[in-house]
Amino acid sequence: WRDGAAHAELHLVNQLATPRKVEIAARLERPSGETANVTVTFPDGTSTSTTATLTGTPLDHALKLVPGTNVVRFAVETPPAVRPTEPPPQGFRLVDVTVTDVAFQFFLTDSAP
Numbered sequence: 001w002r003d004g005a006a007h008a009e010l011h012l013v014n015q016l017a018t019p020r021k022v023e024i025a026a027r028l029e030r031p032s033g034e035t036a037n038v039t040v041t042f043p044d045g046t047s048t049s050t051t052a053t054l055t056g057t058p059l060d061h062a063l064k065l066v067p068g069t070n071v072v073r074f075a076v077e078t079p080p081a082v083r084p085t086e087p088p089p090q091g092f093r094l095v096d097v098t099v100t101d102v103a104f105q106f107f108l109t110d111s112a113p
Helices: 102-108
Strands: 002-004 007-014 020-029 036-041 047-052 057-065 068-077 092-101
Touching: 007 020, 007 092, 020 047, 020 102, 047 057, 068 092, 092 102
Parallel strands: none
Antiparallel strands: 002 092, 007 068, 020 057, 020 092, 036 047, 036 068
């Protein structure tokens, strides 16, 4: 897992000279405190809003990675601290991240020989 602040980025690098279709899967966890709203913006310009919870919320998205670095951005609305003297709770954790090239999906399913 990786702790994230109010704004975080995940950099995905496509080392090929051509675009590649991938599927990204992960869970958004809230390590403590109440749930938090998270907006995830993908390199293709699409975005989704979800909630990070103590038990983890699934995040699944298919996208095309262009050659080079592709950035997934996270923006979390962290609830305020209980007391002004307390630091705000951590934003979220990104857990169990997998990025699968669609070209190899056949070999990762039960349909492979």
